[in-house]
Amino acid sequence: MTHQPNPTGIGAALKRKEDPRFLRGKGRYTDDINLPGQSYAYFLRSAYAHARIKKIDTRAAKKARGVVAVYTSADTAKLGGLPCGWLIHSKDGSPMKEGKHPVLAEGKVRHVGDPVAVIIAETLAQARDAAELVEIDFAELPAVVDMAKAQNKGAAAVHDVAPDNVCYDWELGDKAAVDAAFATAAHVTRLELTNNRLAANPIEPRAAIGDYSSATGEHTLYTTSQNPHVIRLLMGAFVLQIPEHKIRVIAPDVGGGFGSKIYHYAEEALVTWAAAQLERPVKWTSDRSEAFLSDAQGRDHKTVVELALDKDGKFLALRESTLANMGAYLSTFASVIPTWLHGTLLAGQYTTPAIYCNVKAIYTSTVAVDAYRGAGRPEATFLLERVIDLAALETGRDPVELRRLNFIQPHQFPYQTPVALVYDSGNYQATMDQALKAADYAGFEKRRQAAKARGKLRGIGVASYIEACGIAPSNVAGALGARAGLYEAATVRVNPTGSVSVMTGSHSHGQGHETTFAQVVSDKLGIAFDQVEIVHGDTAKIPFGMGTYGSRSIAVGGSAIVKAMDKIIAKGKKIAAHMLEAAEGDMTFENGAFKVAGTDRQKSFGEVAFSAYVPHKYPLDTVEPGLEETAFYDPKNFTFPAGTYICEVEIDPDTGAVEIVAFHAADDFGNIINPMIVEGQVHGGLAQGIGQALFEHCVYDDAGQLVSGSFMDYCMPRADNLPSFNVATSVTVCTHNPLGVKGCGEAGAIGSPPAVINAIVNALKDYGVTHIEMPATPQKIWRAIRSAKKK
Amino acid sequence: MHDFKYARPASLAAAATLVKKGGADPVFLAGGQTLIPALKMRLRKPSTVIDLAAIKGLDGIAEKKGKGKDKGLTVVVGALTTHAAVAGSKLVKARIPALAALAEGIGDPQVRHRGTLGGSIANADPAADYPAAVIALHAEVVTNKRSISGDAFFKGFFETALKPGEIVTAVNFRVPDKAAYMKFAQPASRFALVGVLVAKFGAEVRVAVTGAGASVFRVPDMEKALAKSFSAAALDGIKVSPKDLNSDIHAAADYRAHLIGVLAKRAVEACG
Amino acid sequence: MPRVALTVNGKAVTAEVEGRTLLVQLLRENLGLTGTHVGCDTSQCGACTVHVNGRSVKSCTMLAVQAASSAVTTIEGLANGTELHPMQEAFREHHGLQCGFCTPGMVMSAIDLARHNPEADETQVREWLEGNLCRCTGYHNIVKAILAGIKAMLGNAPRGKSAKSRGTSS
Ligand SMILES: Cc1cc2nc3c(=O)[nH]c(=O)nc-3n(C[C@H](O)[C@H](O)[C@H](O)COP(=O)(O)OP(=O)(O)OC[C@H]3O[C@@H](n4cnc5c(N)ncnc54)[C@H](O)[C@@H]3O)c2cc1C
Ligand code: FES
């Protein structure tokens, strides 16, 4: 499409439409909503990691001041369990072992925080007061915490269906070819590493309000969700057995998600169900402490990775073996994260011809683990970029040169990897060069010496990542076990005056869709940006949708909008042809006007819209009135954003404290709709990745207690922990979606952890340090230095 | 939070009466930056919360000349003085800059706007900063009943010499020749993982350590060495035993012991 | 139940509260000022930051009764009709917010910094934000916004009392 540059179109760094309401404190988050007659729910949670429930006595609580109801599993046993959305098969062909995930614990509790009862009262304080009167008789069972020990004979079983606590034992790749390559390799680098468990911690805690109308039989759920349609589907079909048309799910403004608000949680089902029992609204808002015990957590892999190289440094094969922690229950997408979202990324940006990956998923007495920003891909990138750096160290090569030597070359696209993916486009040299230049990689030694003079150890670390985004082609996903489609839907409604409402199934919880999607519409339809309204987050207003995760919004949700607009333009051409008495085939659409090709005869978009709604002199026999179209877009492939990140650190050798002194990111996200928003997404991802590398860790003790269960012990990155970031982008266009976009939401969190750890190991190279586990706390670094000094 | 009666007496005497009548467990409220989080977690269940805010004369900063053999200057800080007020005080900055810097390093701006000196020492959190100042700066804790030598004030893990119902009214810090406080923060809470305050009064040197043990403590070996020669080098080779030091997910005892040495040296260097 | 009288965003208000009612509950639940958010229960995230007598405090760590007779300013009290406060405007200009949940606390904190240290540099801005967590932005653009916002606040009012001139009620 040719058109004049549109100041509010694709590529403009427009200020966000959503900001004024947030800046004035007028956002409407779930906890800001209060319904008439609302009651408050408080969940009484297990203090034990693993225990049988012998008896629950709720009599005193039921009589307490203000109490409306107290429910336990005796009341909810008829409800279905919370479902898992992806079936994984073990290498022996058997399906994964799924224990029931009840909304309230049935017979036993499986992690600290497992909800046992819910108390509903006139005020939240009363509900909490009454919760202290519930008496529960527990018989404690041994907690299952360590993934290796969990498989031992005699270890307690979290679920009876999985006596050895193995949920599945999955593999991908050609094992024989990999083994053969290792047998002939000139060099093999082996590394054991941990991908530390994280809490997503969006600053808005989860909340849910259930409402019920006995007049219409309609259930309404307000919830802090990234995907209201998915919640409606899962909750209606699996848990409450209510037909979808009787459930409305509204996800209003949502204060961040990062994955943790994708899943269907017990509290959502419970408040929806209880509101119908009580015929009054029931509201629940999580505390932060509660969030640490009930929001799905992320990562938590224990991995052995081996890389085989020939004498020239070419990668011959990669072998990975991982234990992935599932926690006590299978969360909505838990099973797919360490498998298809992980194993398939092991080629990275490299031509490694043979790859084999084996992942065992283990149940433990801990909070469920599911996707957290990046989801499987940060784990893959971390192990790959760490083992490559170690291989460079062991073989005396420059880590940049070793990467370059193995990069997939621009002429090799489309590139089939040995782990199932076909990369459509990319230029890995280009992003690497961009990053090296920005970081003045060549000048690093000077900086290292200058730091040394100040008593500091300076290190530089490079990491090149790739991610598979734009999740996902439904046929592929279905073949791999997905229990749903992964398309996106959009309705574009042109109003009679020519303004446009877009109903999208994507959801914004910080990403700024109200702005970027409006830019796409402004660009494509040639109408003013402020004439476009983006509607999302309400199943009553939106056709259908799969929501926002996996950096899919613009690539999949945006493409659905483009497809719907294509239909609008096609219909508009018919109408305009009639108005201009021209042949439909001669019509073009440019800069917001329908034209007869080769003439100056034209009708504006607004005129055509008006005619569609006031169909006088209108071809009613062939064209319906109105101008509204819905489209479903199912992606043809994943998209493959990629880039190179460079981190520079300085370490205080006396204390082990690390300071990030510079961070450079060079990304290829394909076409960019709004560069300001894209940069913001990268910044946020980097902070989370650096958080993983240096600060964040969910630590469980042997009894299964979460020791870092509040911000007092779980270290969130703060402003003074981070530098200003230097970010840049370059473009290779995605070849298979109409916008040429790849997505940018997760890159920062994927590429940064290995860049940071590589920099730290580099800083410590004189001490012979070869690896530091995340989070690389001062204490760990001090210990590494000290044990090197002892040697 | 459990509900409680709230009272706001206008004088120390009225507060004392309230304590007597206050039922099972009355508790004082100063800045609330420790008490309110504890109440929210339902860790405490007081019958009455006695807010000290309306009592006149409990905040403010002044200096006082010593008498008798203690001729030295003292800086008197009212118990209700906020951390921000201490950090910003011209007088404190001039007389004991280390104390102003310590206060500036407590928590975050919002916490410093509310939290008070009296609340901090009465609470005696092993990771709090002020206890190091109370010990190293020869402080004297004044209450509505008596005056307690700083050395006798902290009794252990969250334990002080205060009797039930006793109210801290002020703390007198002796002005040192030189002093510096070095803090290595626990990364998440930003309380002191280890904090070391070194102060020199003529021939006497005091080294107080917070964050590392069950309660603030002094390091006599370091004090002796520094009294002989007030230089970082004088601390070379002096090891603090990790025995009895805290171990947690952020730092094991041996790391804390090591940090005491590093921070003590840095504090001496900062004294100039 | 105790009764509290205070000023909120320039208006006198009174409310019946329990002893245990927090200032943030008074604002959100009694007064419907839901711009002040709650993001934690250990007094660390700063989403609840408001000004009490011109100073930033965490309204989740203050009892409503403690605010009796005080002047409280919340995020809703900053804009002048349709015109955003210069600090709000700077956050918009520099994309200092994504999900918007930390934003009210960030803005209130930033305005207090302008009062406390109108010369603040990047490092000092970062240190001042110790009590405000953001999970979305990586702070980069928040820091940029605050530096610009302080400049704009100074530009709008005579130096010296500038920072106090708007948005706080000390
Ligand atoms: C986010 C955050 C970060 C923090 N970081 C730090 C830090 O880095 N370093 C640090 O040292 N502290 C830190 N603190 C604690 C802070 O310094 C508190 O202000 C202080 O510990 C308690 O003072 P308060 O005035 O708030 O006391 P309150 O919370 O009101 O009271 C604390 C206790 O002391 C008692 N009490 C109060 N005043 C008196 C009195 N005059 N006489 C007798 N008893 C009294 C109370 O009854 C209560 O038991 C932090 C707090 C928070 C919330
Ligand atoms: S709500 Fe987190 S500090 Fe107040």
Ligand code: FES
């Ligand atoms: S913008 Fe989302 S937490 Fe800061």
